[in-house]
Amino acid sequence: MSQEMEADNGIRVEGLIKEFPGQRVLDGLNLTVGNGEFVCLLGPSGCGKSTLLNILSGLDSDYRGSVHFGGRPMVPGGKPPATIGYLFQEPRLLPWLSAERNVDFALENSRVPRSRWGDIKDRYFALTGLQPFRDYYPHELSGGMAQRLSLVRALAIEPDVLFMDEPFSGLDELTARRLRVDLLDIWRETGKTILFITHNSYEATFLGDRVVVLSQGGIHNQISVDVPRPRDYDDAALFQVGKTVSATFIEAAEAAERARARGTRSSH
Ligand SMILES: Nc1ncnc2c1ncn2[C@@H]1O[C@H](COP(=O)(O)OP(=O)(O)OP(=O)(O)O)[C@@H](O)[C@H]1O
Structure with a gap:
């Protein structure tokens, strides 16, 4: 396939609403991941990251709003209109x-x-x-x-897209560092669209073109990581962006906690 003919493998999520009994977990979420973009999703525990992945994977069809892969709409209850590769925290290999x-x-x-x-x-x-x-x-x-x-x-x-759900969080830091570098090499080589979930602000900054911080059912903030690649863990500019991402993450977590304490997320 020629460069010009290359398929669009971006993801577009619009007005996504997901409710569980007594709780609105996603409250009109809008999110785009460009073709070949590496986006990291960061958010406090319980903010709806797995819920979002379940919807994007076609495992959960009980939602409102729309999801498109490369311009193709997802039909709730149907298969996602894209081939999705997954990586989870545990490798989930067949031992035999x-x-x-x-x-x-x-x-x-x-x-x-x-x-x-x-x-x-x-x-x-x-x-x-x-x-x-x-x-x-x-x-x-x-x-x-x-x-x-x-x-x-x-x-x-x-x-068409890779979903990575905290794939390195179970590894020691040295191994995780090597794998992140190798993942970026593979991403450069393959040009895949990647949505990467993590709890680690510095990992998100090292890997992502953009870090999307979720909180209270939507996007709290997004930070572009305008640091040239290949990146170096010791790069001062990268560290500065990491500090901003980390502060934003803490802010989002505190906002979510306050909201939970007030019970504002209850749909009753
Ligand atoms: N099947 C379910 N039934 C009822 N509530 C659910 C269900 N699945 C998730 N929730 C609730 O939805 C909210 C979001 O959960 P989710 O697992 O998506 O969060 P998360 O951001 O992935 O958290 P973590 O980072 O801890 O994995 C939580 O309050 C959770 O209790």
């Missing part, structure tokens, strides 16, 4: 299958023709540094390697 077979398993359930599996696996096993470990079983992999394998699995199905 080798690394390679775990990826095959995902491919078997995808639309990718079998004739392309070999090339795809070669590419992503190489990109993640897991080439020598294709025959290993999940219990033989370290936490970081297991998460790399789930990244291979997520990318192999050639997703």
Whole structure:
């Protein structure tokens, strides 16, 4: 496909409202993620991040508002009009299958023709540094390697977008740092649209083109990270943006707490 013909794989969420009994969790949320953009979602516990992901994934169809992937509308109750790759906090690998077979398993359930599996696996096993470990079983992999394998699995199905839900929060900081750098290399190489959920302000700043801070059912604030890539953890400009993001996150958490104390989020 030529550059000009490249599909639009952005996400557009408009006026999203989600209620649970006695509680409005998303209150008219508007959010866009551009084609190939890396957006980090940051928000205090309970602000609705997982609820939003469940809706975007098509797992929850009981909402109001609209969701578009690349201009294609999501029909509540139907499959999302985009292929979505997932990464969660835990790798969710099948323990009885080798690394390679775990990826095959995902491919078997995808639309990718079998004739392309070999090339795809070669590419992503190489990109993640897991080439020598294709025959290993999940219990033989370290936490970081297991998460790399789930990244291979997520990318192999050639997703339009990647949803990453705190994928590095269960890892030690050194491993997480390496994986963030590698993820950015892979993102540059593949141009995927990424929505990345995290509780870590500095992680969000290091990774994102933009950090969206959620609170009380909507966007509290958004911060563009105008720091050139490749980024360096010790970059003073990046640290400054991280401080702003962190302060915004704390502000959002405090606002959410005050609202909860007042009971303003109750729909009664
Ligand atoms: N199935 C459900 N039934 C009722 N309430 C729910 C349900 N799922 C989530 N909630 C409520 O909705 C709110 C948002 O939950 P959600 O899990 O989306 O938050 P979160 O931002 O992902 O939190 P965390 O960062 O702790 O994972 C919470 O108050 C939660 O109790």
